[in-house]
């Protein structure tokens with residue numbers, strides 16, 4: 001599976017991304033594309049994350065008993081071989097999403113944290129202050145994610161703060177400050193107003209934001225975004241737009257970020273896969289997911 005994904009990610013790097021880069025160069029927003037063997041571009045098993053340590057006095061088997069009664073999005077691994085299986089390929093994402101190995105001295109904001117994996121991961125990488133925010137899934141009736149977050153916090157003892165707040169309400173005043181590193185993973189394609197969301201993200205970013213999203217229309221050499229009316233993408237009415245790479249760069253720039261880099265792509269052919277459409281693997285994907293670093 002990893003080998004297949006690796007070859008797809010490598011192939012992806014030589015297709016529409018290159019055309020988009022040429023376009024970006026023409027409009028004076030040069031964004032060097034990583035070499036095929038650059039860190040973060042290729043998935044390597046040895047780079048998958050270490051298991052989380054448990055807080056003193058906390059037992060892995062007690063955690064497993066508590067976790068078994070709940071539904072999980074993120075997949076967590078703990079010392080002693082304990083594992084909580086979510087339906088998200090979290091380990092693979094960590095490798096691709098560009099979070100630095102060391103976050104000592106940095107403040108980190110994780111927007112749309114869900115079960116909180118990336119917030120807890122930032123805390124164990126040494127961040128001095130981590131704030132995890134969410135609204136949607138934390139407020140749905142009968143949804144486990146907010147309790148999951150609190151369970152992981154209790155069993156790891158990691159110092160992650162939380163705040164229930166919508167993206168539409170984010171501001172330095174609402175959060176108390178801006179943050180050195182902002183994680184904005186898996187939220188942008190939900191936005192009915194992508195530029196408005198990115199302006200909010202920019203307002204709370206002091207250093208840079210890592211932005212991960214569905215991307216689409218990768219065969220179009222102009223900034224463009226696919227619109228998914230109703231529940232067209234994955235049967236989920238909360239999915240709204242899949243921008244192409246040039247559109248993400250342009251949106252970030254218009255939102256006030258000074259510089260944008262494309263870091264990695266994964267899940268090629270995502271939109272076609274979700275729709276059950278046949279895929280011609282000899283052609284570059286026209287959709288997938290991608291990660292960007294946008295500097296304040």
Ligand SMILES: C[S@@+](CC[C@H](N)C(=O)[O-])C[C@H]1O[C@@H](n2cnc3c(N)ncnc32)[C@H](O)[C@@H]1O
Nearest residue numbers: 112113114134135136137166167185186187190
């Ligand atoms: C696909 S999940 C991504 C979870 C996690 N960031 C990751 O990448 O693994 C989207 C998350 O964004 C949150 N979200 C979406 N729209 C939001 C909004 N307008 N305000 C606050 N949270 C939102 C959802 O509640 C959910 O936790």
